[in-house]
Amino acid sequence: MKKITVPVLNILLATGVILVLAGLLLISKFSAGLGVELPTVSIMMMISGAVIFYLAMTFIHWAVLFFFGLLVFCMGLCTTFVFAGILPFAPESLWPIGVLLSGLCLLLTCIFKHRKVRGVYLFPTILIEILGIIFLMFSLHVIKVPFSVFISKWGPIILIVAGASLIGVFLWQRNFNDFFPYDKDELSDLTDEEKEFYGE
Numbered sequence: 001m002k003k004i005t006v007p008v009l010n011i012l013l014a015t016g017v018i019l020v021l022a023g024l025l026l027i028s029k030f031s032a033g034l035g036v037e038l039p040t041v042s043i044m045m046m047i048s049g050a051v052i053f054y055l056a057m058t059f060i061h062w063a064v065l066f067f068f069g070l071l072v073f074c075m076g077l078c079t080t081f082v083f084a085g086i087l088p089f090a091p092e093s094l095w096p097i098g099v100l101l102s103g104l105c106l107l108l109t110c111i112f113k114h115r116k117v118r119g120v121y122l123f124p125t126i127l128i129e130i131l132g133i134i135f136l137m138f139s140l141h142v143i144k145v146p147f148s149v150f151i152s153k154w155g156p157i158i159l160i161v162a163g164a165s166l167i168g169v170f171l172w173q174r175n176f177n178d179f180f181p182y183d184k185d186e187l188s189d190l191t192d193e194e195k196e197f198y199g200e
Contacts, residue, residue, distance in 0.1 A: 010058045013054060013057060013058060014054055014058075017050050017053065017054050018050075020050075021046060021047065021050050024046070024077060024080070025043065025046070025080075027084075027086075038080055038083055038084060039079065039080070039083055041076075041079070042076045042077075042079035042080040042083065043076065043080060044076070045072050045073070045075055045076025045079070046073055046076035046077055046080060047076075048072060048076075049068075049069050049070065049071070049072030049073025049074070049075075049076055050069070050073050051069070052065055052068060052069030052072065052073075053066065053069035053070055053073060054069075055069070056069055056112075057112075063109050063112065063113040066108075066109050066112050066113075067105050067106065067108075067109040070105045070108060070109070071098075071101060071102055071105045074101045074104075074105065075094075075098055075101060078094060078097055078098075078101070079091065079094060082094060089140075093139040093140065095135070095139070096132050096133075096135035096136035096138075096139045097132070097136065099128060099131055099132035099135055099136075100128075100129060100132035100133070100136065102128055102132075103124075103125045103126075103128035103129040103132060104125075104129075106121060106124060106125050106128065107121060107122070107125045109121070110122070110125075123169070135147075138150070
């Protein structure tokens with residue numbers, strides 16, 4: 001089979017992104033019924049996120065653009081589905097979903113950049129997802145205590161535990177890096193000064 005050229009692949013990707021975008025907009029439009037007006041901002045978020053995603057995949061190849069495009073697209077999709085009545089959330093309770101989506105987009109960015117999951121992305125992703133789930137429980141009133149009351153009572157302790165955990169990870173990595181759960185080939189990406197710092 002003849003190998004497909006890069007311009008043809010770019011056209012295929014653009015066509016695929018446009019078709020997915022059109023399908024999602026049609027689903028939300030048909031689900032909304034005739035009486036509900038979809039917000040222009042969420043539709044523009046989906047379109048701009050799709051364009052940024054396409055540019056990151058084809059021409060610019062920056063991981064930050066990939067992350068940003070994917071996150072903006074997903075947030076636009078969520079807000080569109082909320083206003084269409086597909087997702088049973090109030091618009092003001094969407095911010096925890098944004099936190100969850102940012103963790104997912106970070107993991108997908110790692111796969112886009114390195115073609116595999118790496119520890120340097122995995123630990124922040126897990127932390128972001130845990131925070132997103134906690135925030136979502138407050139937003140959906142699964143936890144009955146108001147978030148502001150919870151933070152005023154437990155916020156300092158949470159900060160201390162989180163900071164101590166990060167310091168512990170740093171010290172463990174520096175002193176016992178043979179046993180730390182990360183890929184060995186991550187060391188090949190380090191500069192000479194960083195390798196000396198980590199004792200390699």
